[in-house]
Amino acid sequence: MTADPPLVLDIDGTLTRPEGWGIDPRVFDPIRDWEAPVVIATGKAFPYPVALCHFVGIPELVVAENGGVVYTGDDVFFTADRAAAQAVLEDYRAAGYSAGWGPENTVNRWRETEIAVNLEQPIEPLREIAAAHGLEVVDTGYAYHVKDTDPNKGDGLETVAEHVGFDPEAAVAVGDSINDVSTFEVAGRSFAVANADETAKAAADEVLEKTHADGTLAALERVRGSG
Numbered sequence: 001m002t003a004d005p006p007l008v009l010d011i012d013g014t015l016t017r018p019e020g021w022g023i024d025p026r027v028f029d030p031i032r033d034w035e036a037p038v039v040i041a042t043g044k045a046f047p048y049p050v051a052l053c054h055f056v057g058i059p060e061l062v063v064a065e066n067g068g069v070v071y072t073g074d075d076v077f078f079t080a081d082r083a084a085a086q087a088v089l090e091d092y093r094a095a096g097y098s099a100g101w102g103p104e105n106t107v108n109r110w111r112e113t114e115i116a117v118n119l120e121q122p123i124e125p126l127r128e129i130a131a132a133h134g135l136e137v138v139d140t141g142y143a144y145h146v147k148d149t150d151p152n153k154g155d156g157l158e159t160v161a162e163h164v165g166f167d168p169e170a171a172v173a174v175g176d177s178i179n180d181v182s183t184f185e186v187a188g189r190s191f192a193v194a195n196a197d198e199t200a201k202a203a204a205d206e207v208l209e210k211t212h213a214d215g216t217l218a219a220l221e222r223v224r225g226s227g
Helices: 025-032 047-056 082-094 123-132 153-164 178-186 198-203 212-226
Strands: 007-009 038-041 062-064 069-071 076-078 115-117 136-139 144-147 172-175 189-192
Touching: 007 212, 025 047, 025 212, 038 047, 038 153, 047 062, 062 153, 069 153, 082 115, 082 123, 082 144, 123 136, 123 144, 136 178, 153 178, 172 178, 172 212, 178 189, 178 198, 189 198, 189 212
Parallel strands: 007 038, 007 172, 038 062, 172 189
Antiparallel strands: 062 069, 069 076, 115 144, 136 144
């Protein structure tokens, strides 16, 4: 059996329970025991994947905020500025809408490079306002992310790989959403869990039969078993 390949994992929809929220704890041991770099690549705010790595007990290799923040374990790279996304949110509020997360808005409190809006809010006016600011809105199935058009998870993966010292084409990626497509394009092998959106399924090398963490665990077992 050959050594484990580098691993790239999304969080929401990929490491979570079928209900969609809450990480399935069964993923912790396989991730901790993985004998190659594990990169957590997510749309979540920067502190969340760092905390996940910390509590799982793996090196903090992180692509956060859809590529807006990249942490190589030694250096943090910011590839976008939150100011433009914040301006979109202010205009969205002025039009009578809100981010939809409540007064404390912990979803965005520590976000460095983008703004996330609750899926219960209307997307079309958000897209129009974002476009007027030169930004885009990405629907990950968990939030509408108002972001710069350039950063993406795939670029973030390449940055981590360069600094850590592995070939991204040797990596295996698992995800569930349109924001994972760029990761699938960079990694040498990619899996979409069964609950993935159609864009992610079309981009993946293989669509798994199982959903959420069940699908991810199946992929890890297959990859480790086949080398």
